[in-house]
Amino acid sequence: MTTPSVPLLQVKNLRIEFPTRRGILVAVDDISFEIAAGEVLGVVGESGAGKSLTGAAVIGLLEPPGRIAGGEIIFNGKRIDNLGFEDIRKIRGREIGAIFQDPLTSLNPLYTIGRQLTETIETHLALTHTQARTRAIELLEEVGIPAAAKRIDHYPHQFSGGMRQRVVISLALAANPKLIIADEPTTALDVSIQAQIITLLKKLGREHGTAVMLITHDMGVIAETADRVAVMYAGRIAEIGPVAEVIHHPQHPYTIGLMGAIPSVGDNHERLSQIDGSMPRLTAIPAGCAFNPRCTRVNDVANHRCTIERPSLLPAGKTRAACWLHDRLGQQSTAINQHTVTV
Amino acid sequence: MLAFAIRRLLQSVLVMLAVGFIAFSLFNFTGDPVALMLPPEATQADRDEVRKSLGLDEPSYVQFAIFVKNGLQGNFGISLRLGRPVSQLLIERLPATLELAMTAALLGLLIGIPMGIFTALKRDSWTSKVFLTGSLIGVSLPNFLIGIFLILIFAVWLGWLPSFGRGDVTQIGYWSTGFLTQSGLKALVLPAITLGFYPVTLIMRLVRAEMLEVLRTDYIKFARARGLTNHAVHFGHALKNTLVPVITITGLQLGGLIAFAIITETVFQWPGMGLLFIQAVQFADIPVMAAYLCLIGFIFVSINLMVDMLYYVVDPRLRVDRATLGGH
């Protein structure tokens, strides 16, 4: 994987807040990551970890009262988090596409898929209606809708779930964006269809040179698709690195636990491990490392540092992990790799 | 389409039979129907003839069948109070009520829909809050009180508009219209505003609630993510989905308006069916009450049927599967 000098998307110190009656909730707290052109970045984490909010923030679709309270989002060398409504709208769909979880509800039931495709194409590209329709049919063929020229005039409810998600993908690709944010694109689908959709997404990304930010809680999907993966926990990135490294040599105790909880064929462990407890609520994130109440290694770091000081992403093995065990200046970490897991 | 239409039609017929049965009961359980249907000066021969024609010696289901048959032919007997055939009275009064109700419904749509859209899209604006509070006052004001206040201000104090009657009407065949003369139009203003008040507030609240609901849906979020303009999202996507349920309620509301016009007609002495009906209630004029009930029932059922068909045209989902559109 070659990384160009300027990444396609840079997120720097992003912070997302929800003002509520009982005070401000910090849903995403100081996260930074990059996506290179054509790269697939998987973002994984439990629900409530802040993955979807991060995706929504990138395309400027945070729903009020949620708001970006700090940091920068830079796309193609241009800052986009502070753009006016019209400017960010022109980027949406044109430069950054999006796919949401539920294909059953992502399409307007009262319009044909053709009308929804052509309106998207005409919004972003200077094409006549006939040209837009031709392109729409091509797109449908590309995502594998049989008899596209006929199906284009059908309504969403006339398609199966998997077919609808293909239509959604064709909509996201309509103006050939450079980045697609895919938020749980397969969660609502049957397992057999999930694989098809993932394969399709991967193939289209490669053919069009489109980068993908793949948000999911399904590590299996990430393993199959992503180049790199960011593991999120309680609004923070716990670990980020090349997908094979994170899976086979996880460095953050949370990631280690996560990998241990995934069953796999030919698993030589007797039983699956699990992480005790659950992710803290946003109203009650502990001081220091957010994972410390559940971490089995919390006593391996001197001076209660994990409960006092929040770790930043530190180089750890071939990935980067937000864990004081990897603070080579502060303390020697030797034993971490003994938990290496094979998946 | 045909199966759908037939099913709906059958349901409508059932409802009409139920309404007819209530009207039939009105006759049979509130005294001697023969006395009710004939003027007091009728002879015994007249009575016997009516009794026979009504089939009162027959079992009650046969009587009901005869009642339905007569009803279908528009024969509801003679008004006790006015001594004239009820159907004739209703036909005379129908145009006045329909013109009033249509104007009020139009007001409701033309003012209510834009206000609903506005309050949904700019929900935190000052104007929206004024509209919403105003609409609460609107539903809290009894209809007759609105009429009285309007009369007091515009007829008594300012003297701009007439406070009762229909003004000059033009007769076109069976239909008498107030739309064609200046005094007819002036006379329509206050009653139409009075009657239109409730549909305006209702439609506004309904459009607002539906639109807010629709704006939260995934397909609207996805439409925004596709980079569509606000205009396209709000008026291309959200509005159409909003209006589907609004059609039903507005349609049903039109039927309600015709019945509701009873109050407005009383306040403004508007010579419609409602005024006729209220006088019938005061005098226990059963034939008029029964006929009015059947007519209102018929109007309701027809409107319902039309609304269903319209739904069918607007919502493609109904055209294929038979799933009902519930769950709102």
Place this chain on the structure above:
Amino acid sequence: MVDLMRRFFDSDIWHSFKRNPLVIAATIAALICLFAASLAPWIAPHNPFDLKTLNLLDAFSPPAWIAAGKSEFLLGTDDQGRDVLSTIMHGSRVSLVVGICAVFLSMVIGITLGLISGYVGGALDAFIMRVADIQLSFPAILIALLIDGVARAVIAKENHDQVAVYVLIFAIAASGWVQYARTVRGSTLVERNKEYVQAARVIGRRSLAIMFSHVLPNVMGPVMVLATLHVGTAIITEATLSFLGVGVPPTQPSLGTLIRVGNDFLFSGEWWITVFPGLALVILVLSINIIGDWLRDALNPKLR
């Protein structure tokens, strides 16, 4: 009931109440109306129904702040020299009693039918719900008018005045039970499939009573919202029927009757006879509706 109390004083609702000046104002207004109405015989400045104290010379006296007004009649007097303020207080009493009784009766009918419908199911359920559907498509006022009209046809005229109020309460109640029935039925259907009911059925116990005690707390929130808003509607319906001349008899005037009587003097310039009862009615209903509206939003977890 305990559950209901707990929900009422749940901190979220209390908090929302404290932050909402409009609702506080409405509550105060509603309490004043309730107070003035219920204590009318003792606190009203005059007794408008005591013919001995009435003086026709006092008739048509305008409100006190108008030059021709008399200070003893704050809001003026009507055609018979009755103090308008006092008649309003007595009238609100009638309006409130009719409204609240009608809503209570409506609730009892609706909850019972809803429970039976949900519990028994089958043809009876289908029948009750079809009746509800049909009734719902007609305006409440029309149904109330019909019932009143039938009562007039059945009951002899000389007896009618005595029972008019009861007929009115029944007519309003019968025109409003549907929403309660639907709410309770929905909740009953959920409850019916729960294990304790199934278990009770298996061991042959009559589970209706047990279920009733379980369903009731669940539906109390929505039912209270419906009832609050319904009180406003019922008062309007009562006023409308009285205005149309088919409601309470003039011997015991409600607000609607007062407005009807005053309406005759609108054109001769004595506007206060109509306008003040009208305003009283608006304030009463508006404050009830504001409270009901707020209650609905506050109890709706979706909007929180």
